[in-house]
Amino acid sequence: MTDTIDNQYNNPQIVAGFEALGHGREKGSIGRFAREFITTNYNGAPRETAVILGVGTGWEIDLVSHLGFNKIVGFDPGEGMLNKAKALVQERKYQNVELFDGSHIDEMNKHFAGKADLVIGTHVIPALETRELLIAHFRDYQKFLTDHGRAVAITNNPSDQFHGYDTYSCHYDGKRQKDGMRVRTILNDVKLGAKEITIGGERYTSGGKSLMVVDTFWSEETIRESIREAGVKLTGTILIDLDNENEARNLLNVDQAKVPSEALYSPYVAFILRKTQG
Numbered sequence: 001m002t003d004t005i006d007n008q009y010n011n012p013q014i015v016a017g018f019e020a021l022g023h024g025r026e027k028g029s030i031g032r033f034a035r036e037f038i039t040t041n042y043n044g045a046p047r048e049t050a051v052i053l054g055v056g057t058g059w060e061i062d063l064v065s066h067l068g069f070n071k072i073v074g075f076d077p078g079e080g081m082l083n084k085a086k087a088l089v090q091e092r093k094y095q096n097v098e099l100f101d102g103s104h105i106d107e108m109n110k111h112f113a114g115k116a117d118l119v120i121g122t123h124v125i126p127a128l129e130t131r132e133l134l135i136a137h138f139r140d141y142q143k144f145l146t147d148h149g150r151a152v153a154i155t156n157n158p159s160d161q162f163h164g165y166d167t168y169s170c171h172y173d174g175k176r177q178k179d180g181m182r183v184r185t186i187l188n189d190v191k192l193g194a195k196e197i198t199i200g201g202e203r204y205t206s207g208g209k210s211l212m213v214v215d216t217f218w219s220e221e222t223i224r225e226s227i228r229e230a231g232v233k234l235t236g237t238i239l240i241d242l243d244n245e246n247e248a249r250n251l252l253n254v255d256q257a258k259v260p261s262e263a264l265y266s267p268y269v270a271f272i273l274r275k276t277q278g
């Protein structure tokens with residue numbers, strides 16, 4: 001598992017942070033959604049511990065810290081990505097953040113299983129290439145949640161006809177992928193209704209470079225099944241609207257005239273989870 005993830009994300013030239021979620025920034029629709037979700041749902045509810053799965057670039061550390069969580073725990077199996085989170089923690093001088101990699105998961109379990117008022121994972125799902133990994137990821141939400149906590153797993157909207165475009169907003173070396181980076185999208189079990197584009201097993205931007213980011217897109221059905229198999233409770237899904245037209249246009253590397261209005265376009269979905277009482 002780690003091999004694949006390391007290949008994807010540990011290449012120093014690849015920063016799998018998204019345009020809207022640049023290093024340390026809290027901008028963009030996902031940041032806004034997460035902030036609103038927490039503000040609304042934790043009104044009076046405990047904000048002691050937050051666990052961030054796939055903490056990667058670390059932007060969620062800023063977010064939950066500003067929203068009053070006292071203890072912040074991040075996990076990422078990708079060494080390069082975890083280093084980015086570490087750099088952010090150092091830069092911001094956070095004293096209340098603990099970060100764990102794959103080899104220290106036992107320690108994380110020991111201290112934080114059943115302790116998280118919030119578990120959040122953003123765009124981890126496309127990094128998981130097998131159903132087993134998907135199920136294991138959802139087990140992590142169940143494992144870390146308190147009885148009353150809430151979890152949010154944010155990913156690409158599986159029914160989005162523009163599937164695959166999200167990856168085009170990744171950065172490397174401060175540039176966007178569409179500057180020439182090759183992008184490969186594995187369409188695992190998603191049925192696409194693409195109209196504007198033809199999506200095959202592979203996708204390319206303007207060609208040239210050989211670096212690749214591999215994303216796996218899972219159907220909503222498989223995500224729901226995996227949640228069930230993991231034994232965590234799905235309480236609902238929320239489509240995340242984009243903040244403005246520019247964001248939609250920036251995300252899509254297509255003929256601008258063909259970009260639908262942002263009202264029609266919701267590239268992200270949040271799966272809201274609670275612990276199944278055992």
Ligand SMILES: C[S@@+](CC[C@H](N)C(=O)[O-])C[C@H]1O[C@@H](n2cnc3c(N)ncnc32)[C@H](O)[C@@H]1O
Binds near residue numbers: 016055075077
């Ligand atoms: C696309 S990045 C998103 C990073 C960050 N959440 C963000 O929004 O910028 C996906 C992250 O998931 C991590 N990841 C891969 N497999 C994982 C797993 N099984 N559990 C948690 N994180 C995982 C990767 O190493 C990578 O950092």
